[in-house]
Amino acid sequence: MRERQAGMIINGVKIDDTFAEAFPMVATRLIITADTERWAFTAANSMIGFSTSVIACGVETGIEKKLKPSETPDGRPGMSVLLFAMNSKELAKQIVTRTGQSVMTSPTSACYAGIREGKKIKMGAALRYFGDGFQRSKLLGKIRYWRIPIMDGEFLVEDFTYEVPGIGGGNFLILAESRGQALSAAERAITAMNRVENVVMPFPGGVVGSGSKLGSKYPKLSASTNDAFCPTLKGLTKTELPPEVESVMEIVIDGLAEKDIARAMRAGVRAVCTLGRKNGIVRISAGHYGGKLGPYHFHLHKVLK
Amino acid sequence: MSGFAIILKDAPRQRVDLAPLTERICTAKKAAEIEKLPVFVGNRKCVLGDLFVVYGKPGERLVLDNICDKIDGIGSRWSEGMLEVYGDAGDRLGHGMTGGDIIVHGNVGNFAASGMRDGEILIEGNAGDFLGAPIPGERIGMNGGVVRVEGDAGARTGDRLRRGLILIEGDVGELCGSRMIAGSIAVMGDMGPRLGYAMRRGALFMMRPPTRFPETFNDSGTHTLPFHHLFLAHLKRQGGAFSVLNPSDNRLRKYVGDISVQGSGALLFHDS
Numbered sequence: 001m002r003e004r005q006a007g008m009i010i011n012g013v014k015i016d017d018t019f020a021e022a023f024p025m026v027a028t029r030l031i032i033t034a035d036t037e038r039w040a041f042t043a044a045n046s047m048i049g050f051s052t053s054v055i056a057c058g059v060e061t062g063i064e065k066k067l068k069p070s071e072t073p074d075g076r077p078g079m080s081v082l083l084f085a086m087n088s089k090e091l092a093k094q095i096v097t098r099t100g101q102s103v104m105t106s107p108t109s110a111c112y113a114g115i116r117e118g119k120k121i122k123m124g125a126a127l128r129y130f131g132d133g134f135q136r137s138k139l140l141g142k143i144r145y146w147r148i149p150i151m152d153g154e155f156l157v158e159d160f161t162y163e164v165p166g167i168g169g170g171n172f173l174i175l176a177e178s179r180g181q182a183l184s185a186a187e188r189a190i191t192a193m194n195r196v197e198n199v200v201m202p203f204p205g206g207v208v209g210s211g212s213k214l215g216s217k218y219p220k221l222s223a224s225t226n227d228a229f230c231p232t233l234k235g236l237t238k239t240e241l242p243p244e245v246e247s248v249m250e251i252v253i254d255g256l257a258e259k260d261i262a263r264a265m266r267a268g269v270r271a272v273c274t275l276g277r278k279n280g281i282v283r284i285s286a287g288h289y290g291g292k293l294g295p296y297h298f299h300l301h302k303v304l305k
Numbered sequence: 306m307s308g309f310a311i312i313l314k315d316a317p318r319q320r321v322d323l324a325p326l327t328e329r330i331c332t333a334k335k336a337a338e339i340e341k342l343p344v345f346v347g348n349r350k351c352v353l354g355d356l357f358v359v360y361g362k363p364g365e366r367l368v369l370d371n372i373c374d375k376i377d378g379i380g381s382r383w384s385e386g387m388l389e390v391y392g393d394a395g396d397r398l399g400h401g402m403t404g405g406d407i408i409v410h411g412n413v414g415n416f417a418a419s420g421m422r423d424g425e426i427l428i429e430g431n432a433g434d435f436l437g438a439p440i441p442g443e444r445i446g447m448n449g450g451v452v453r454v455e456g457d458a459g460a461r462t463g464d465r466l467r468r469g470l471i472l473i474e475g476d477v478g479e480l481c482g483s484r485m486i487a488g489s490i491a492v493m494g495d496m497g498p499r500l501g502y503a504m505r506r507g508a509l510f511m512m513r514p515p516t517r518f519p520e521t522f523n524d525s526g527t528h529t530l531p532f533h534h535l536f537l538a539h540l541k542r543q544g545g546a547f548s549v550l551n552p553s554d555n556r557l558r559k560y561v562g563d564i565s566v567q568g569s570g571a572l573l574f575h576d577s
Contacts, residue, residue: 031529052533073535074531074532074534074535075534075538075552075553076534110531118470121395136569138508138532138536139468139491140535140536140539141539141542145532146533147532153528153530154530154531154532155529156531156532156535157529
């Protein structure tokens, strides 16, 4: 759907007068630690594997930020991970399977709740049975930990994490003259957006090469290629792309609050615009579905003010 | 911080039990109301005003001054606010306490913190026997909260401890952690004999391990675990002499037992 092209231009890059449409999700934050930063990252990276979109992965996740030893409960290097799901049941299921299969199996790891408000979700309280009766719990202050004896020593996991409201599907599109330029711009955006707290960009490297639209000609599919933004479909479909655009990349943002997503979008779009029109960045747009998808609307012009 | 002050006139010849009066003292509107509360000295019934002078007005703090070791049941079922005791308290201090703070500027008798469920007790002097242990007729001892003793503690410290943390900055008597169900005890000073007798679960951290371990405990090796960091940090947060602990120094030796019962208790100490 073509938007009115109002007059916002940053460094020669046209900003469409359109909005990103986001929807409510449920979220939690986990703190994963290990003996070294490398293994904390390995555990976190394993946990966030295959979690780009709730369309097929059940959950959308990402590493929010790296944590210094002084910022983690056990004084070791850590990673903060955010997980977003469409409902509590799915979030609870994904937390247990991913913590069990990806974090507990990662050498020297431990896992803690990164949020202590909201609805309780079982974590260690469900994983403890791996200890085959040798597991022990310990209540320190108000927090209960489960100590599961494992071959590398002990897997320490907090009994509960907590579910809070989240928002999924904040996004913007980078329209560029070439694929290389679109990718450079997307990388620059992700670098800037990684500095924003309370958000993750769940797709590979934070960038979506195959953005989707709602629905499909095939009834069983809930999403399909966003043909209006596919450069190879110019001339064949009702395109959104001007002739000079050869590649479009999307950045999807999940966050804990509207203001966090807006802040991340602003950081990302501004980073892209520093490259400017002279580096092949033609337009910034955003994906929406006419209000059918969700109640949160991030208008690009408002976000960039 | 306003509140009532209750001052003992003279040490009674027989024991006085204040346990039934905590709630009525806390909800009293005037000092005169407290002075009229019935109390027994031995088997002699009198009013609290016969033994104590009361002044002040309702507030978040209650002060008991000039107290002697014949005054039992101080702070029984204490639930919120600060109770400050000057002098030596009798038995069953903080029995069944569910919240708030009790500070004793002196020693306490037997069975302090028995049945305690939450809150914090600081004893600046010594504690008698059965600290955190169940009183006769009860099945479990302390069930939550934190007790820190700056002096020594007597025998059977933490007997049937169910949950919570007991910290002793001095020495402890015999049978520390006996029949312990869960929870934690940390001792800076010397351990008495037969520690951990019939201990089922829980942790007993010692700065100075005993020269001889009970026969019913097995050496489980030395380990550097993230949990030890959390545990030591938790002890350090309690303050006092435990502030010297370094959570990063988390390589601890562990003995497991008492294997004559469940055997899941742990004696922890730094391996020198």
